[in-house]
Amino acid sequence: MLPGNELNGRPHVDAIAREVAKQLDPRRYEQWFSRKTRFSVQDDCVTVHVGSPYLLTWVQKQFEPLLGQVARTVLGPGARLAWNVDADLVMNAGNSQPESGDDAKAEPRPVQTSVARKLPAGGGNARPPGGRRYADLRQFVTGPSNDMAVLAARQVSEAPGDQINPLYIHGGVGVGKSHLLEGTYRLLRRNFPRCQVLLLTAENFANFFTQALREKTLPSFRQRFRNVDVLLVDDVDFLNGKKGIEEEFLNTLKKLEADGKQIVLTADRHPRLLTKLSEELVSRFLAGVVCRVEAPDAATRKAIVKQVALQRHTPITERAIEFVADRFTNSVRELIGAVNCLHTYHTMTGSRIGVADARNTLRRLERDCIRVVRLADVERAVCRLFGVASDDLKSARRARAVSQPRMLAMYLARRLTQSAYGEIGQFFGGRNHATVIAAERKVRKLVDEQGAIQIASEAWPVSDVLSTLEQQIKTG
Numbered sequence: 001m002l003p004g005n006e007l008n009g010r011p012h013v014d015a016i017a018r019e020v021a022k023q024l025d026p027r028r029y030e031q032w033f034s035r036k037t038r039f040s041v042q043d044d045c046v047t048v049h050v051g052s053p054y055l056l057t058w059v060q061k062q063f064e065p066l067l068g069q070v071a072r073t074v075l076g077p078g079a080r081l082a083w084n085v086d087a088d089l090v091m092n093a094g095n096s097q098p099e100s101g102d103d104a105k106a107e108p109r110p111v112q113t114s115v116a117r118k119l120p121a122g123g124g125n126a127r128p129p130g131g132r133r134y135a136d137l138r139q140f141v142t143g144p145s146n147d148m149a150v151l152a153a154r155q156v157s158e159a160p161g162d163q164i165n166p167l168y169i170h171g172g173v174g175v176g177k178s179h180l181l182e183g184t185y186r187l188l189r190r191n192f193p194r195c196q197v198l199l200l201t202a203e204n205f206a207n208f209f210t211q212a213l214r215e216k217t218l219p220s221f222r223q224r225f226r227n228v229d230v231l232l233v234d235d236v237d238f239l240n241g242k243k244g245i246e247e248e249f250l251n252t253l254k255k256l257e258a259d260g261k262q263i264v265l266t267a268d269r270h271p272r273l274l275t276k277l278s279e280e281l282v283s284r285f286l287a288g289v290v291c292r293v294e295a296p297d298a299a300t301r302k303a304i305v306k307q308v309a310l311q312r313h314t315p316i317t318e319r320a321i322e323f324v325a326d327r328f329t330n331s332v333r334e335l336i337g338a339v340n341c342l343h344t345y346h347t348m349t350g351s352r353i354g355v356a357d358a359r360n361t362l363r364r365l366e367r368d369c370i371r372v373v374r375l376a377d378v379e380r381a382v383c384r385l386f387g388v389a390s391d392d393l394k395s396a397r398r399a400r401a402v403s404q405p406r407m408l409a410m411y412l413a414r415r416l417t418q419s420a421y422g423e424i425g426q427f428f429g430g431r432n433h434a435t436v437i438a439a440e441r442k443v444r445k446l447v448d449e450q451g452a453i454q455i456a457s458e459a460w461p462v463s464d465v466l467s468t469l470e471q472q473i474k475t476g
């Protein structure tokens with residue numbers, strides 16, 4: 001995930017880092033904060049990002065009073081602290097050796113993992129924010145869940161603006177979309193050093209646009225974005241429902257398209273499921289190649305665990321690798337978080353990780369990762385996808401625009417929650433258990449017959465709708 005609104009808090013982030021450095025002796029600061037922790041600020045909340053649940057507990061215990069006091073000094077008496085585990089930070093903190101390989105050498109060093117990326121200075125090439133490198137396609141483990149997207153990304157890196165344009169990659173949380181985008185960016189810069197390649201999030205695009213409006217600098221904003229050779233934009237689902245920004249983005253794409261420039265986009269869902277976007281923008285997203293990245297299968301998860309353990313120099317048995325791969329199935333981010341935990345355990349004990357160590361060490365993390373799905377989670381995801389109000393979903397209305405989402409909601413509620421038929425019926429508008437059973441039966445039949453569901457103006461394969469919803473519900 002690439003939270004973009006941190007840009008707003010940049011001066012505060014710097015002030016907080018400076019203040020923390022001032023309060024600690026340099027060795028301690030280096031040990032616990034420099035490159036191992038980062039801060040972001042939104043309104044009066046300072047989020048402290050650390051690399052693993054272990055480190056989080058440690059930093060909380062050691063530094064919470066100090067960090068709270070610093071937050072209040074910088075932001076005022078109402079300042080609050082929040083905490084976040086960012087698995088990439090551990091990887092990056094240990095990643096101080098230069099990588100071998102040409103593209104690694106060509107790359108400037110980035111600042112932070114999930115920071116908002118800054119507008120490129122001058123020439124148009126995005127400066128990677130420091131603290132880590134952009135992800136590398138060579139370290140992206142390929143399997144049936146992502147092989148088409150990898151192939152397309154490699155193709156774009158070799159022949160930008162050619163056949164695969166735009167490339168639109170979509171999938172659930174933490175399945176590797178940003179990694180693919182960054183890997184593409186790196187390869188493009190290596191293969192075409194003279195090209196203007198720009199990588200940023202849709203949220204950053206929106207922030208820059210708003211800033212340009214405010215400061216009356218739209219011409220230079222447009223000059224920057226409309227004259228690149230390749231534009232890579234992460235999380236374009238952010239634009240869904242944001243009319244003014246959407247229009248600016250559309251015009252940017254139109255200009256790039258007219259000039260034969262390459263566009264690569266990522267999002268959490270298929271373009272057709274971005275129901276609040278204009279048809280014109282959606283049809284542009286669909287015009288090239290659309291690739292879905294699924295949650296990785298068991299073999300891919302094992303390969304990822306193995307790779308990360310190797311990178312982190314964490315000795316681990318085959319059975320322990322399997323144990324981890326079997327337990328953390330939702331997102332690769334969780335999987336990497338688990339290996340980071342095991343790495344910390346190994347650093348503390350020096351022992352090789354076996355199944356028993358893995359089981360004991362990951363118990364807490366595992367409990368946190370197993371998301372208990374509630375009926376309200378199902379309701380929220382369905383309402384969001386179909387653009388239906390919660391009151392309508394629970395109403396007596398029988399129009400297809402609400403009865404179909406309601407039917408899917410009941411089906412998913414049965415699949416993903418522990419609730420009984422009667423409870424589900426009650427929740428979705430005081431219906432009886434027979435209604436839920438009938439809804440379940442109908443959806444099963446639709447799936448078996450490869451039927452379609454109407455979303456906005458489009459008929460959509462019901463199995464795709466269900467898997468999109470399921471992934472969104474499971475990953476929150």
Ligand SMILES: Nc1ncnc2c1ncn2[C@@H]1O[C@H](COP(=O)(O)OP(=O)(O)OP(=O)(O)O)[C@@H](O)[C@H]1O
Pocket residue numbers: 001002088135139140141142146171172173174175176177178179180268304332333336
């Ligand atoms: N197939 C893979 N091989 C190796 N690492 C992977 C793979 N997939 C994901 N990762 C790693 O998992 C972490 C999360 O991936 P990434 O940030 O790219 O996910 P995402 O799909 O963009 O998620 P979000 O929607 O939350 O932004 C990153 O550290 C990334 O390098």
